[in-house]
Amino acid sequence: MSEVVSYEILSGDKGGIAVISIDNPPVNAAGHAVRKGLMEAAARFNEDAAASVAVIVGKGRTFIAGADIREFGKPIMHPVLYEVVNAIEAVDKPVVCAIHGTALGGGLETALSCHYRVALKSAKVGLPEVHLGLLPGAGGTQRLPRLIGVEAATDIIVSGRHVSAPEALKLGIVDALDDGDDPRQAGIDFANRVMNENMPVRRTSEMEDKIASARGNKALFDGIMASVEKKARGQISPIKCVEAIKAATELPFDEGMKFERDAFIELLGTEQRDALIHAFFSDREVGKVPELATGAPRPLDRAAVIGGGTMGSGITCAMLYSGLPVTMIERDEESAAKGRANVEKILDDGLKRGKIDQAKRDRLANELYSVSADIADIAEADIVIEAAFENMDVKKELFERIDKHAKPGAVLASNTSYLNIDEIAAMTGRPQDVLGLHFFSPAHVMKLLEVVVGAKTLPDVTATGFALAKKLRKTAVRAGVCDGFIGNRILERYLTQAAYMIEEGASPYEIDKAVVNFGYPMGPHQMGDLAGLDIGYANRKRLRDSGWNGRYAHEHMDRIAELGRFGQKTGRGVYIYDQGSRSGREDPEVLEIIDRVREEKGIEPKTFTEEEIMRRYFAAMVNEGARIVEEGIALRPLDVDIAMLYGYGFPRWRGGPMKQADIIGLDKILADIREFEENDPEFWRPAKLLVDLVERGENFDSLNKKAA
Numbered sequence: 001m002s003e004v005v006s007y008e009i010l011s012g013d014k015g016g017i018a019v020i021s022i023d024n025p026p027v028n029a030a031g032h033a034v035r036k037g038l039m040e041a042a043a044r045f046n047e048d049a050a051a052s053v054a055v056i057v058g059k060g061r062t063f064i065a066g067a068d069i070r071e072f073g074k075p076i077m078h079p080v081l082y083e084v085v086n087a088i089e090a091v092d093k094p095v096v097c098a099i100h101g102t103a104l105g106g107g108l109e110t111a112l113s114c115h116y117r118v119a120l121k122s123a124k125v126g127l128p129e130v131h132l133g134l135l136p137g138a139g140g141t142q143r144l145p146r147l148i149g150v151e152a153a154t155d156i157i158v159s160g161r162h163v164s165a166p167e168a169l170k171l172g173i174v175d176a177l178d179d180g181d182d183p184r185q186a187g188i189d190f191a192n193r194v195m196n197e198n199m200p201v202r203r204t205s206e207m208e209d210k211i212a213s214a215r216g217n218k219a220l221f222d223g224i225m226a227s228v229e230k231k232a233r234g235q236i237s238p239i240k241c242v243e244a245i246k247a248a249t250e251l252p253f254d255e256g257m258k259f260e261r262d263a264f265i266e267l268l269g270t271e272q273r274d275a276l277i278h279a280f281f282s283d284r285e286v287g288k289v290p291e292l293a294t295g296a297p298r299p300l301d302r303a304a305v306i307g308g309g310t311m312g313s314g315i316t317c318a319m320l321y322s323g324l325p326v327t328m329i330e331r332d333e334e335s336a337a338k339g340r341a342n343v344e345k346i347l348d349d350g351l352k353r354g355k356i357d358q359a360k361r362d363r364l365a366n367e368l369y370s371v372s373a374d375i376a377d378i379a380e381a382d383i384v385i386e387a388a389f390e391n392m393d394v395k396k397e398l399f400e401r402i403d404k405h406a407k408p409g410a411v412l413a414s415n416t417s418y419l420n421i422d423e424i425a426a427m428t429g430r431p432q433d434v435l436g437l438h439f440f441s442p443a444h445v446m447k448l449l450e451v452v453v454g455a456k457t458l459p460d461v462t463a464t465g466f467a468l469a470k471k472l473r474k475t476a477v478r479a480g481v482c483d484g485f486i487g488n489r490i491l492e493r494y495l496t497q498a499a500y501m502i503e504e505g506a507s508p509y510e511i512d513k514a515v516v517n518f519g520y521p522m523g524p525h526q527m528g529d530l531a532g533l534d535i536g537y538a539n540r541k542r543l544r545d546s547g548w549n550g551r552y553a554h555e556h557m558d559r560i561a562e563l564g565r566f567g568q569k570t571g572r573g574v575y576i577y578d579q580g581s582r583s584g585r586e587d588p589e590v591l592e593i594i595d596r597v598r599e600e601k602g603i604e605p606k607t608f609t610e611e612e613i614m615r616r617y618f619a620a621m622v623n624e625g626a627r628i629v630e631e632g633i634a635l636r637p638l639d640v641d642i643a644m645l646y647g648y649g650f651p652r653w654r655g656g657p658m659k660q661a662d663i664i665g666l667d668k669i670l671a672d673i674r675e676f677e678e679n680d681p682e683f684w685r686p687a688k689l690l691v692d693l694v695e696r697g698e699n700f701d702s703l704n705k706k707a708a
């Protein structure tokens with residue numbers, strides 16, 4: 001048979017069993033060769049007098065993990081998956097599917113076309129196409145509702161979540177669970193059962209009972225659509241999923257399949273699909289950094305965290321949740337007690353939310369975690385993470401002390417969001433062991449970790465930073481040393497641009513609205529109110545006190561903070577928060593403050609459209625991103641994308657700022673920058689890399705590809 005699909009006959013209890021095995025490492029993606037092989041195997045089994053039941057099973061670590069994503073966007077090659085699954089279902093003798101690992105997307109669709117499904121207990125199933133800007137395109141939207149009903153199917157298809165085998169059994173997606181760890185044997189055992197119990201061919205496409213009540217039920221689908229539209233916020237594919245599920249209830253099966261197919265092809269052509277698949281592969285590429293090829297991570301069995309404030313306690317809890325024992329160091333007993341209280345508050349919150357149970361909460365708080373006022377207690381730690389106040393002198397002094405007490409070979413990390421790691425490392429006698437680990441607040445929640453590699457950092461130290469991220473289930477992005485690294489450096493640019501636009505006439509509310517409509521969960525001022533406006537105020541004050549004297553457009557924010565309006569925590573910031581409310585309403589006094597600042601500066605306000613706001617906000621992001629890649633601070637444009645997706649709320653369905661810039665066209669972005677440069681040459685000098693790429697007719701993704 002084909003190289004990736006094999007066919008063998010075994011003798012079963014009451015006849016032959018055809019075992020059809022898929023062997024296409026690493027995840028048995030249903031690329032062209034697999035599809036062709038399965039099509040041929042289905043036809044062969046149908047004609048094969050020597051076999052009365054077939055078992056489809058994956059070799060290696062998983063059943064089919066879906067269509068081959070690398071084929072999307074390329075010319076379509078027949079047989080396509082929906083033709084294959086229809087052919088499997090049409091076979092006249094029972095076909096059993098044995099699932100292990102993950103049966104996702106086209107993998108689950110293949111399983112749904114089989115007449116029976118058995119899964120190992122550890123297996124997971126799901127239809128995650130929506131995360132790729134698609135909908136299940138091989139019958140998933142037509143067969144799953146027929147099997148488990150509209151509501152359950154909609155939940156699985158629209159969320160794209162992975163469903164555990166026990167839940168899949170409960171829902172009726174699989175018929176049986178197998179306790180063993182051999183999917184082939186599980187399939188053979190089930191095939192024998194089919195023979196012994198004379199189980200008939202049973203086609204999902206012919207099941208109508210579960211969808212009968214939803215047929216013509218306008219209220220049901222209106223309700224589903226309203227809630228999906230609210231959550232989808234600008235995304236096309238979740239809407240299409242609901243339309244296709246609705247079609248399953250209204251159209252005969254074949255027509256429903258055609259509806260789904262047409263929608264799938266339409267979605268394949270969208271920018272959102274392009275962006276989301278870029279994000280999928282970037283998630284995997286971002287971890288491929290040169291240091292990992294040369295350095296194996298150092299041991300990571302025990303950690304110490306210096307500082308028990310917001311960052312220190314968040315980092316501590318992230319490590320505790322991963323099972324890593326942590327010693328927290330504070331400067332005195334009183335602060336140590338506060339540090340413990342901060343950690344316990346996070347753990348108690350985890351308990352309340354059901355993330356951990358009481359026993360685990362107590363084990364983490366009492367066995368894995370300890371706090372001390374003596375820095376000598378870092379001696380046992382494999383990694384020491386300093387999470388003290390963001391101040392160079394404080395950090396330098398701490399690193400001198402850390403150097404004295406940490407054991408030889410320990411990795412010494414500073415959790416800093418802006419500061420120069422090389423200066424900090426120079427305070428120790430072992431700068432090769434020092435790196436930056438920039439966590440994001442709240443550190444036990446946020447997925448991003450910038451791993452900042454200093455001039456002397458050894459490859460195995462960088463590799464340990466990546467290994468820690470993996471242990472904490474975070475996404476690590478490699479960054480070089482500069483003020484703000486990747487994320488905060490870009491953030492500073494677009495926040496500055498927002499402040500300029502406010503000075504020139506836009507309101508903070510207009511800016512937030514434009515940014516939210518672009519796809520962010522919140523605008524920069526809503527974010528500022530959430531984080532606390534006192535933080536930015538203190539930073540700006542420090543910057544100005546240190547002699548910085550560029551164009552300053554934050555007077556309105558300073559005045560709001562000086563009135564004691566620090567955001568949500570004081571009930572008033574840029575927005576007003578009515579008692580108990582977390583969504584603010586606009587504050588006319590803030591607009592008055594801004595008007596006054598403009599008057600004092602002699603600025604005649606102009607109006608901004610949403611499009612104008614986003615053009616400037618976005619161009620600021622891309623220009624700085626390009627500069628960061630040009631300087632080698634980020635390895636590739638995709639590293640910038642991942643940092644902005646996981647740390648700053650950039651909408652994933654836009655792929656990240658660099659990918660979005662490719663989609664819009666770098667020539668257009670450069671033209672915008674040149675237009676803005678005419679009024680403000682200081683801010684808008686175009687990045688050389690951007691100019692070069694436009695001249696060469698290339699884009700950011702061509703740099704990603706060259707680096708791969």
Ligand code: 3HC
Nearest residue numbers: 027029065066067068069070104105106128136137138284
């Ligand atoms: N197509 C092509 N390559 C794939 C792939 C797929 N469906 N799924 C994974 N890969 C690649 C990864 O890019 C990675 O390649 P690399 O080693 O070169 O970086 C390699 O396989 C291993 O993948 P992971 O590193 O992600 O391995 P994990 O063990 O961590 O995760 C997984 C395995 C859960 C299967 C995860 O890879 C995954 O979620 N894959 C995507 C699943 C998916 O979205 N399927 C739906 C596809 S769309 C579809 O089926 C359309 C249909 O309806 C017609």
